[in-house]
Amino acid sequence: MKFWRCVFCFSIVVVTARAHAVGENIIDAVMRSDFVFDRNVSNVPFFPVGYLGGNVQGGIELEDCGPESCELSLQNYSHALGLPVWVGQKNMILLGETLDYETIELNVPGGENQKRTIKTAGGMLAWVGQPSTSIQVGAFYYYYSGFDFGKSIDHPWGSIGGGGFRYRHRPTFHTYWGLVGINEQSMQTYIPYIGFDLYLGKKWSVSALLPWPAISYAPNKHSIYRLGAIYSTSQWVADGETELDVKSISQVNVGLSYERQLFSMLWGEVGAGYSGFGRYSIEEQGNVEFEQNIASTPFIKMSLNIRP
Structure with a gap:
């Protein structure tokens, strides 16, 4: 399942409402409101309100593929944007959207290469409130679906909703608590959410916000180095022997x-690292029928981010 999607939405709601104040009118409205953002405690910039990026991996070996090795190559290009559309004294409403284009190619020795393209779009509606100086609350609903220019099947779809709150222990330390419900291919899952961020002086920060925990170093307000991890998945629907099967590739990317x-x-961002803990699985009616490990492999990424 695309776990990163629900956490991205959750982060928009209770982690980074401050970062979505784009445009002079919105910024002025936020500055006049009761929202507490702790903007000046660190050089580390806010979470981006939007991004356009790419991630490329090649030579990913499937373990236990038989006498000869099988390899996967992945390419992912994604875009997201989330902005407040209304700001009151203690409440704000946000809208967001995502677009993803993924290419997955399986190279089988002695056989035909299997290539898959997955195109996905999603939309989000969220609310954020500031009932007191110490507490910021929020809730969201996000729906996504694959599309292939007229085809009615053969793509993933799902909806994600939830809510939670941020507790401000002090300007340099916040904890996050919530619950997320995921409905993908008619399978429902509920996941509790717990995390924190801690600023150590002006230059360092430690963030334990899944699925992208990170240690950041910002020597000034114009640059940042980050060592972190992110959990990523690719999911698509394929014709099985009797019905549609859900196939997915998941892995953890760790890099600088x-x-x-x-x-x-x-x-602008550039990065590289190594992926591990990869799995390739096929599910039928929510039951895992086939699962295989994916060998670790390097990756590179580039992106453009919008940070207020």
């Missing part, structure tokens, strides 16, 4: 990235 402010709110 460098990001620099290009101008105004636009930042």
Whole structure:
């Protein structure tokens, strides 16, 4: 399941409402409101309100593929944007959207290469409130679906909803608590959410916000180095012997990235690292019928981020 999607939505609601104040009118409205953002405690910039990026991996070996090895190659290009559309004294409403284009190719020795393209779009509605100086609350609903220009099947779909709150222990330390419900291919899952962020002086921060925990170093307000991890999945629907099967590839990417402010709110990022704990699985009616480990492999990524 696309776990990162629900956490991205959750982060928009209770982690980074402050980062979505784009545009002078919105910024002015937020500054006049009761929202507490702790903007000046660190050089580390806010979570991006939007991004456009790519991630490329090649030579991913499937273990136990038989006498000869099988290899996967992955390419992912994604875009997301989330902004407040209304800001009151203690409440705000946000809208967001995501677009993903993924290519998965399986190379089988002595056989035909199997290539898969997955195109997915999603939309989100969220509410954020500030009932007191110490507590920020929120709730969201997100729906996504694959599309293939007229085809009615053969793509993933799902909806994700939930809510939670951020507790401000002090300007440099916050904890996050919530619950997320996921409905994918008619399978429902509920996941509790717990995390924190801690700022150590102006230059360092430690973030335990899944699925992208990170240690960040920002020597100034225009650049940042980050060592972190992210859980990623690719999911698609394929014709089985009797019905549609859900296939998925999941892995944990750990790497180092460098990001620099290009101008105004636009930042450029480059990074590289290694992926591990990979799994390839096939499910039928919610039951795992086939599962296989994926060997570790390097990856590179590039992105453009919008940070207020």
